[in-house]
Amino acid sequence: MAILEILQYPEKSLLLPSEPVKTIDDKIISLTKDMGETMFAAPGVGLAAPQIGVNQRIIVYDTRADIPKDSEDKTKAKEFKALINPEIIKKTGSIVSENEACLSVPDLTSNAKRYEKVTIKALNIDGEKLEFNVEGIFAIIMQHEIDHLDGILFFERISLLKKKMYKKRIAKKE
Numbered sequence: 001m002a003i004l005e006i007l008q009y010p011e012k013s014l015l016l017p018s019e020p021v022k023t024i025d026d027k028i029i030s031l032t033k034d035m036g037e038t039m040f041a042a043p044g045v046g047l048a049a050p051q052i053g054v055n056q057r058i059i060v061y062d063t064r065a066d067i068p069k070d071s072e073d074k075t076k077a078k079e080f081k082a083l084i085n086p087e088i089i090k091k092t093g094s095i096v097s098e099n100e101a102c103l104s105v106p107d108l109t110s111n112a113k114r115y116e117k118v119t120i121k122a123l124n125i126d127g128e129k130l131e132f133n134v135e136g137i138f139a140i141i142m143q144h145e146i147d148h149l150d151g152i153l154f155f156e157r158i159s160l161l162k163k164k165m166y167k168k169r170i171a172k173k174e
Contacts, residue, residue, distance in 0.1 A: 001030075004038045004052040006103045009153060010170055014104055018050055018057045018149045021084045024127045028058070032082035032125060035060045040078050044103045046141040048148030051104045057085045059145040066137050083122040083130070086146055090119035097140045102154045108166050112157035114143050 007014055021028060031054065039047040045065040049058040063079045093116025100112040117135040120142055124130055134142055144154055155163045 001033050001037045003041045004034050006038065006042060006047075006051050007053055008103075009105050009155075010174070011104075013053065013055065014050055014148070014153060015151045016050070016055060017151045018048075018055050020057050021123075024084055024123065024125065028056075028084070029125055032058060032060055035082070036078075036080040039080065039103075042103050045137070046145045047103065048145045050148050050151070057149045059083050059086055059142075059149065061138070061141050061145065065141060082125045083120070084125070084127075086120055086122035086142070086149070088118045088142065088146055089121045089131070091115040092117045095140075097144075100140065100144065100154055100157075102144070104148075105153055105155060105166075107169075108155060110155070110158040110162050112154055114140050114157070118142055 031049070035047050035049065035052060035058070038052060039045070039060055039062065044062075046059060046061040049056045060080045060082045063081050064077075095114055095116045097112045097114045099109045101109045116139065117133060118139045119131065119133050121129075121131050147154065147156075155166055
C-alpha cells in the first residue's frame with residue numbers, strides 16, 4: 001500500500017466527470033487500498049479517485065466517521081469501505097453541512113447545502129450490488145465524494161461571495 005498525492009484546486013482534472021469502472025480487478029482493489037491509506041494519512045473521512053488523478057468512479061470513506069475524534073473507540077482501528085460506480089438514486093430533506101472541507105480545496109471550510117438523507121446504489125469491492133440509505137455525516141460524505149466523480153468541487157455548494165473570495169485568493173497564489 002502507498003500514500004498517494006492528493007491533487008488540489010485549481011488542477012483542471014478535478015473538474016472533469018469520471019468514467020465508470022468496467023472491471024473490478026486486482027489493480028482496482030490495490031488502488032482502493034492505497035486510497036484508504038491516503039485518506040487516513042491526509043487526514044480525511046472520504047476520498048474520490050479523481051482527487052488522486054484517476055478518472056474513474058471510485059470512492060472510499062471512513063466507516064467510523066460518525067465517532068468523535070477524541071473518542072477512545074476512534075483510536076482503536078481505522079476502517080474504510082470502497083464503493084465502485086456509486087450514484088445517488090434518491091434524495092430527501094435539506095440540511096446545511098457545517099464547516100465542510102475538502103482535501104483538494106485547501107484552506108477552505110464553509111457551510112454547504114446538502115440533502116439530509118440519500119439512497120446510494122453502487123458495487124462493493126467484490127462486485128456485489130449494493131443499495132443503502134444514509135443520513136447525517138455519511139449522507140454528507142456520499143454527496144461530497146460523488147460530486148467529485150461528477151467534476152464538482154464543494155465550493156460549488158457554498159455562498160457565491162465565499163466562493164469568489166476563495167478563487168481570488170487561489171489566483172493570487174499562482
